Amino acid sequence: MPAPTPKVPGFLKGLGVTARTAKETMFPDGMLRNPVPAPSKGAATVQYPHVKEAPAPRARGVISLNEDNCTACMLCARECPDWCIYIEAHKTLAPPRRAGGKPRSVNALDRFDIDFSLCMYCGICVEVCPFEALYWSPEYEYSEVRIADLLHDKSRLGQWFETVPDNEPYEPGAEVKKKPVSRKGAK
């Protein structure tokens, strides 16, 4: 099928498109309603860092750790494609559940580091964790001057937990049930 031939001399129409875009940028409310140029409002860009756009709640910005839930099962460290999670734990005795019972042996975390210079932001660790200890947070402003500072340790990962958003509702027709983010006891 041959392409349609332009009716108005084509390049004049092209000039009109750019002129119209310039006009829409300078006068976003229309030239008559507000004749003062306001390009900051009409442009499609935001002036970061003066203005910051909020990413979507599901955006994969940074991973946060809820240390109370973690049992050092090592599933996340194993499944990471980059092997960027470093976990060390030791066994201790926790008090028995009821009086007169046996002390329980639990894993206590010594070290839980995520190296964000290697992290591919794939989310496999968050998905695979059986105890819901890892959560995604849309925070993205954690760039560092040194690469070594991109290794976030246990306490820093716990600090990200405040920024984890609650689960949003789904579109009608979805049958997914997700457990809400458990925040009790989190630091």
Add this chain to the structure above:
Amino acid sequence: MTAITDRQKLAYIAAQAADARVNVELETEGMTLNMGPQHPATHGTLRIVAKLDGEQVVSADPVMGYMHRGYEKLTEVRTYPQVTTLVNRIDWLGSFANEVPFILAAEQLMDIEAPPRAQWIRTLLFELSRIANIVLFLGDMAVQLGALTPVFFAFRDREHVLNQIESVTGGRFHPNFDRIGGLKDDLPKGWIAETKAAMEKIRTFCDEIEDLVMGSEIFEARTRGIGVIPPDIGLQYGLSGANIRASGVDWDLRRDGRTGMVYDQLDWKVWTHTDGDSFARFWVRMQETREATRMVDQLCDGLPSGPIMAKVPRIIKVPAGEAYVATENPLGEMGFYVVSQGDLTPFRVKIRTASFNNVSITPWLLRGVYVPDIITILASLYFILGDIDR
């Protein structure tokens, strides 16, 4: 000046002899021009070694491999979810589309079918990836030809699509959303309405590009009749996607291949053009973008309710066997040949990418054209280096 070794001297003499073979009648020297691997026009690290006679190309050879990352070897030691993550990065502009053939091949081996809602959303995200990819092409071809403005419109309107992909999957460029048996999560509330609004903006963008680029006489003068690919030559070289459809071959894997997506339940058409030149390739992709927006609207309207994931064991071990699934990706035909021996990891994955074959036609196509036409032809063939080199 450093001293020249004997080896360098011999190489210099050989190059001069090669240049002297060019244009024996006029006894002028030809010039070997290296375009790339760092060059604004080669979409990445492609190198074109062009022998020029003035401004005319005598021969041109593409040198690929500057971005080879060893994907097929990497997949031998990664589990299936990890491979899904890696595979996003082959064609990074329409990255959800890379996951789909791999997941479909694995589902074929496991004999699992995704529930209908998952198939519809999979098709939805596939078409959104196509729109994101081709919208960039529409702006990019214009900037290769010198028009500075359309590419900004392309990035501006592509943001709407990327925002939609981000609100579902969490990642703008690397969704990592497809799973064996379905998808990772369902759509958040309000997503369907926002996506339909984004499609309106894409349609406005297509109209703007039609006025600004396609209607411009200069653009037509630069692209009509340049880089004509006859259909039989194109098929011999293994071209796919819009490149072959612009030469008149009516072949689209969405309609003709067997896939696990729901194209047969939608009302859409395949666009072809008879000329086979660069303008035809641009035109076909423009119409495909519009068609994709209409498909997305239909998919949004007809979405069935239901579960998002089939019953799949926690640790995925794919039974032994081989499967090849090819889909109509934005760049062309992309296929994954997965060989499994019953482990956690695939035994061998062969990735058939569209851009590798699309670029292989350049030696044949670039003979006798002018240097600016090299740029036009490369831009209209539209390859991504990650897709060529893997």
Add this chain to the structure above:
Amino acid sequence: MIAALDLPYWAQTLIKVGVAAIVVPTGAAIAVYLFLFKLISFMQSRLGPMEAGPHGTMQLLAEVGKWLQKEDIVPERADQRLFKIPPFIILGSTFLMFVVIPAGPTAVVSSLPTGIFYVLAVSSVSVIGVLVAGWASANKYALMGGLRAAGQLIAYELPMVLAVVGVVIQAGTLNMQEIVVQQSHGAIFGFGGIGNPYVLTQLVGFVVFMIAVQAELGQTPFDMPVAESEVVGGWMVEYTGIRFLVFFLSEFAAAVGFSAIASTLFLGGWSVPATWFDPMSGTGRFLMHFGGPIILLTKTMVLTGVIFWVRFSMPRFREDQLQRMAWKFLIPISLLNIAATAILKVVM
């Protein structure tokens, strides 16, 4: 005004040269800010530079500072002396262009009787600078850009000259100041309300001149020499730091200069129609000492805006299409224009 102070000739010349040396880069800087930073940004739905100074007004100053502190790199295999010459050639030819452009009743560095002829001759000298830059860079891309520039700039000299000939025939003089006065005092079929700006009678010449100017400046759609996606900077590719700054500023100064020439020849320059108030005598003349430059600046910026508007909206021609357009299209049209003007001048 300067003559009224009764200074010796050398002092007058020094002052005039000093003023021109300040005005030219300032004009170029205004053009850069308005058009390259802001107009293209608004056309692309973005804001452009905003950080350096209020709304990015100091951005060019910041860029100048950046270029000044760069390392002075000369390629090893380049011809050392030839490599350093082109910035001076191009800068010189651009500055010399501004010598005859009148900005007021007496505000002109030197009102040569061969005004237009001199301007066109001197602006062609920059071609030599481009060629030398392309050859001396020892770079295949630079060579290709330089050769393309040679063909293009020489080809488009002719339409420019021929378009101007129509104006000269109609005005009967080559002197720029005289042309301005004639447009201001003229009348169209007895109606003197808007004077006689030659854009009305020489519309064809005006369009041909603007197209030729676009090609002389090397702006899209004629930017083959510096086609960024092909030869990556063409003849300028090896130049960095101050040398590149000189090329950059002279490109914009030349744009301002050619627009000033076009507004002088076709739009009436610094003057207003004489029926409003006579710009050459009495209070009108006194007002025009101050108002003339402002009026000329406005008209110039409007034309420069059109040049850059077209630059940011179009793809580029291939060189053979470019050459075909010059030789087979623009030159015949401008020759017809000259013939028509001559006939009508004799008849009417």
